[in-house]
Amino acid sequence: MSLFSTTSAEETGEPMAFTVAQLADRIKQVLNGAFDGELEVEGEIRNLGRARSGHMYFDLVEPPPATSIGKQPEASVSVALFKFNRARVEETLSRYGNMVMEDGMKVRIRGELDFWPPRGQLRVRMTGIDPRFTLGELEAERQRLLEKLRDEGLLTRNRAVPFPLAPLRIGLVTSNGSAAHRDFCEELEASGLAWEVVLVDTPVQGMDAPARIAAAIARAGRAGVDVIAVVRGGGARTDLVAFDDEAVARAIAAAPVPVLTGIGHEIDRTIADEVAHEAQKTPTACAGFVVTAARNHLVATEQAWNAITARTERLLDDSGLLLATVSRTTARAAEDRLRRAGNGLDGRAGRIRDLAQNRTRIEVRRVDTFAGTARHRAAAAVTHGRRTLEQARLTVATRARRTPAAATRDLANLEDRLRLLDPRVILARGWSITRHRGKVVRDPASLGVGEELITTLARGDLHSTVSENRP
Structure with missing residues (x-):
């Protein structure tokens, strides 16, 4: 019986009979007839995977409305980006701000609708991408959120928090062991001042990064720190979407101490930068800002x-x-x-x-x-x-x-x-003056274990070494 012969079915009223292969072939022919050539599809990337073969697979979904948090997507289609097309797509994204495809990214892709018989799967074979659509969506969402935060008075709330005179206890929100973590701490150590860094480890990229960053900022605020530094290394514009998230912005605005950002990008400012007390271009610059503030206080104290x-x-x-x-x-x-x-x-x-x-x-x-x-x-x-x-x-x-x-x-x-x-009379009453390298010691936190001290008494000097530091 011919695949397209329906004589028996029409004559007998019985349904058409197919083998699985015949049905798959019929579906492909129907799809090819209905969707002739390439098409464009807009949606949000989910479940992105990169195979060892060089191919890339993901789901392109129609996300639920913003008011329907936690619900399943309204629609979803599988997408296959094969190796020979992937290089061209990644090169296109690289020319537009070094973008990289990742989960949560809104895209408009180009490709052909295809039915893959071995898995009975309907999918889109991706051949291209429109990076301007992604950038436009990011900017539109960014402007919407900025307007919302401005209406609620959150853009300036953290800047209204008084900046401490000597910010020596720092809550550091970043990925533990990252280049940003290393650069920030090295800049502090190079200053020669005594710092206490409370590290709150958090991922700074990915689908769950915004919620994790917001929680980390809240934890740092409860740790009794002087300031909070939120830092990340450089990356593509789409790598920084976690810092354009509303949850992160609200966490910064609600922080009880000033929040400083050092997000490694030179062109655009993230929402986190807009809401923060101070925004610096890099983690190193962020640490340098804190060092300058502490050193200015030290100089003012010595001058006084x-x-x-x-x-x-x-x-x-x-x-x-x-x-x-x-x-x-x-x-x-x-x-x-x-x-x-x-x-x-x-x-x-x-x-x-x-x-x-x-x-x-x-x-x-x-x-x-x-x-x-x-x-x-x-x-x-x-x-x-x-x-x-x-x-x-x-x-x-x-x-x-x-x-x-x-x-x-x-x-x-x-x-x-x-x-x-006469100062000697004051010393004779039992008072003393302790100096370190010729400078009067006022705060034990300024000394480290092993530092040598000279204490002046009424009848001479004592030389000692710090064995324990209890501020």
Whole structure:
């Protein structure tokens, strides 16, 4: 019976009978008649596999709506990209931003619809691809997400988080052992500063990368770090789609500390870059930004300490000059008081002497008439004069002694105040100053085990070595 003869079926009303090979051949002929030549199909790549033979196989699916998360695709067709066409397709993708086919990528492919009898499988034999469609889809999705994040105020939320003065504890979100991980850590080590890096390992490419990256950022935020660095090495534009994902953007915006990105691409900015506190071009540049921030804080601290030291030295110098000036002024004042007291004593003594002489002459003139009375009064006058003279002498002497004593007390008070400003007095109370390489140590975190220290005490210096560091 001929394959296309339907006489018996029409005459008898019985269904047509085929062998499996005949049915497969009939299906191929029907498909060839319905789909003459090449066609183009749009969809999302799933289950991508690369065979050792050089062929590539995947499913091209019609994904469910964004609101139907977790549901099966609405439609799916198998695609075969054979080795002789694969090289041409990969070269085309390479010319457009070094793109590489991977799961989750939206594509428009060109090929022929084919039925493969050995497996009874309907598939598309792929011969070409439109890279501009993929780039357009990526950019359209990117712009849609940017607008959504902007409307919710998430683009600037992380930038509003204050940047720490000394970001020495870093949460690093990247793939453990990757080039980005190595470059970032080498840049930190080269700075010579003391760092603590909390690594949160996560894949940075693939279907599950966005959710894993978002979870890693959240874990780093709970680890008590100063900043979070999200880094990845260079790659094709499609390799970076994980960093254009909404989950990653929301995780960065919600982070409790500033998030820095160092995603190795030079042309485009990812959504993660737009939402982050600071965006750098490479992992090395990202680490360099953190090093600069920490070093600026260290320099500012040293400058502040040097200013305090200089200010203290100026105050001590000024106090010394003031003390010398007060001492000279006090000495001159004491000399003046003594000189004035001496002059006053001489004047009083002269007046007393004149008074005594006058009284003596009066008594001499009256001695003849009142000899007994005059003698008695003369004796009384002499006695009174002596007492007055003695009292005057004692008064002058007392005042002369009090003046230098008061000056001496003032001088002693000034010396005591100066002594309180002397750093040696502070050291004598039990305080000490510890230095490392000539610089004062303020933070144990700045030292490593084995570092040599010099501690200045009231009576000398101690040399020691750090055996344990407990910030």
